[in-house]
Amino acid sequence: MPSTPLRRRRALALLAAPLAGALPWPVAAQERPLALVLGFPPGAGIDALTRQLGERIAPALGRPVIVENRVGAAGRLAAEHVKRTPADGSTLLVAPMAVMTIFPHTYRQLRYDPAKDFVPVAHLAEFGxxxxxxxxxxxxxxxxxxxxxxxxxxxxxxxxxxxxxxxxxxxxxxxxxxxxxxxxxxxxxxxxxxxxxxxxxxxxxxxxxxxxxxxxxxxxxxxxxxSAPRREATLPDVPTFKELGHDIEGSFWYGAYAPAGTPAPVVQRLSQALVEATRQPELRAQGAKVGLQLTGGGPDVLARVQKADHDRWGPAIRATGFVAED
The missing domain is CATH 3.40.190.10 (Periplasmic binding protein-like II)
Structure with a gap:
């Protein structure tokens, strides 16, 4: 008959098994740093924002956060990389609007599908x-x-x-x-x-x-x-195109995405940390100085904006006849 300590360890293992599914993300992933992947070099505006967000979400998530700059193809290489990573909450893509809404219209053979290969996590910021x-x-x-x-x-x-x-x-x-x-x-x-x-x-x-x-x-x-729907704080004397009688506008944005298949509780936990970080007054003030309005929208907001911009930019792109080279 097994010894008492061995029986105790077996009992604890049986008790822990049902709880594993309730963790915010798999234990193995939780022990690794969270990688925020972007397709632009250090020093770019999106890089600076990503690093500041990483510093702020690390304590909330209780794990290290690193930034990976996978530069190339205007952000497409980073998207292709994140698409292939495990859907366990260990990797997020931080991407500008074009990667998810414009490139599907301009590339004949895009090696990722924004709607199928990724899960929206958070709408981070917008700019004009x-x-x-x-x-x-x-x-x-x-x-x-x-x-x-x-x-x-x-x-x-x-x-x-x-x-x-x-x-x-x-x-x-x-x-x-x-x-x-x-x-x-x-x-x-x-x-x-x-x-x-x-x-x-x-x-x-x-x-x-x-x-x-x-x-x-x-x-x-x-x-x-x-281009924005309203005047910019850093250019208060400059009117919008709409104010001047031209029925056009364009707000451009950054969003965070997880690989498709990432469990909903994991997405929600990551989203909550990012949204809370974007709402910190100090970070909002820093963003405003460089023309960034931090938005802090959840997965539903990002999904809605992505779909609307995909549909809105399609006609403008087709009108140019432009097709990007692979």
């Missing part, structure tokens, strides 16, 4: 774009800019952060709304766009509010309109 010209440009308002473009096609030379970027497609929407034809000059990043505009190589730029607002405040650029 601004259309700007040099401070010495002849156009002081958006209407004057439209008239200038109609008179002189060179005034329609505008820069963005790349072909197939949200800013590229937003200007496509603006062209149709304003009845103008502009010429897209893609660049590798916002710094290149800014240098080209300040150097006079292009006549306008569509960049994030964070990129435009310091140069607008310094008097080097003139922001003409912002």
């Amino acid at each position: 774009l601004a259309l700007a010209v040099r401070a010495d440009a002849p156009a002081r308002t958006l209407q004057e800019y439209v008239e200038a473009v109609k008179r002189d096609r060179d005034m329609g030379l505008y820069g963005s952060t790349g072909v197939g970027s949200p800013s590229h497609f937003f200007i496509s929407m603006f062209e149709r709304a304003a009845g103008v034809s502009m010429t897209h000059v893609p660049h590798r990043g916002s710094a290149d766009v800014m240098n080209a505009l300040l150097g006079g190589h292009i006549k306008a730029a569509i960049l994030t509010v964070n990129d435009i607002s310091p140069q607008h405040a310094a008097g080097k650029l003139r922001a003409l309109a912002v």
Whole structure:
């Protein structure tokens, strides 16, 4: 007959077995760090936000949190990686809107399905774009800019952060709304766009509010309109496109996703930690300084926004005839 200590260990094991399913996530996963994976390099805006969130959710989750920068293919490599990871709560994808709503329209053979391969966890933040010209440009308002473009096609030379970027497609929407034809000059990043505009190589730029607002405040650029539904705190004197009679708007966002199949209690626990972190006043204030509005929406909010933006951007993308190279 087994000894008393052995019988006791067996009894405890039997008692613990039913409780294992009630844990927030599998014990093996809980013992590992939580990896927040993003497809952009250190120093990018999404990287800074992810690291700050990681610092704040680690104590709430009772486990280390690390940030993995899997750079490449505008965020697609990171999505492909997270798709293949175990659905046990040990890995989350932190992605910009384009990865989940625009790329499905632009790539013929996307190697992940946003709707099938991921589970929404949290809507983290949103930000807007601004259309700007040099401070010495002849156009002081958006209407004057439209008239200038109609008179002189060179005034329609505008820069963005790349072909197939949200800013590229937003200007496509603006062209149709304003009845103008502009010429897209893609660049590798916002710094290149800014240098080209300040150097006079292009006549306008569509960049994030964070990129435009310091140069607008310094008097080097003139922001003409912002894409968000409401005016931006860092550009309070700049109207929205809708205010100016153009029925277009665009709020861009960051979201967190888990691999498909992650248990609902695990998703809820991770979501709760992220949402609570985004609601901390200090982090919200830091975000506001760089044009980020921290939103803190749960899985249902992220799923709803993702579906709405997927449907809304489809026509704008198809109108350009753009197809991305794999």
